[in-house]
Amino acid sequence: MDTIDRKLLALLRKDGRASLSALAQALAVSRGTVQNRIERLTRDGVIAGFSVRVTQADDPHAVRAVMMIEITGQKTLAVIQALRGLPEVHALHTTNGAWDLVAEIHADNLVEFERVLRGVRAMDGVSKSETSLLLTTL
Known part of the structure; x- marks a missing residue:
């Protein structure tokens, strides 16, 4: 994945329904380039699919x-690139102390959450993780 791929994924995270033309304009590339990259990212499993996300208040699951x-x-850069490719990772932070990265994860339900958790833990370079569910936002 290069810079254009990462920017494309970020744009799709914001609006998965954005037109190819709008994405091409935002990336300063041709419409065909965007289409080819989306097809390649999907074929390579970086893009797992497209779905509708609703606000947490509207989705109790x-x-x-x-x-x-x-x-x-x-392996830091490789892990960061892999995490950026997961649509469930809404933010990624470097940190000091015992942990190298902090990822904010949003999933549609517990089954999807567990799939993401297993995937991150299986990544080459990830040696340990600790996860806390967020219950109530104050």
């Missing part, structure tokens, strides 16, 4: 969590 991640060796 939605799951939000914070995941602290420890990375082994020199």
Whole structure:
């Protein structure tokens, strides 16, 4: 994944229904380039699908969590790239202390949340993680 792919994923996270033309204009590339990249990212499994997200207040089954991640060796950039490709990762932060990264995860339900959790824990370079579900926003 290069810079254009990452920017494209960020735009699609904001608006998964954005037109190819609008995405091309925002990325300063051709419409065909956007279409080819979306097809490649989908084929390679980076884009797992497109879905509708509703606000948490409207969806009692939605799951939000914070995941602290420890990375082994020199794998930080690879892990960051992989995490940025997950639509459920809404924010990613570097941090100091015992943990290398903190990921904010939003999933539609517990089944999807568990799938994301297993996927992150299985990533090459992730040595340890600790996850806390977010219950009530005050």
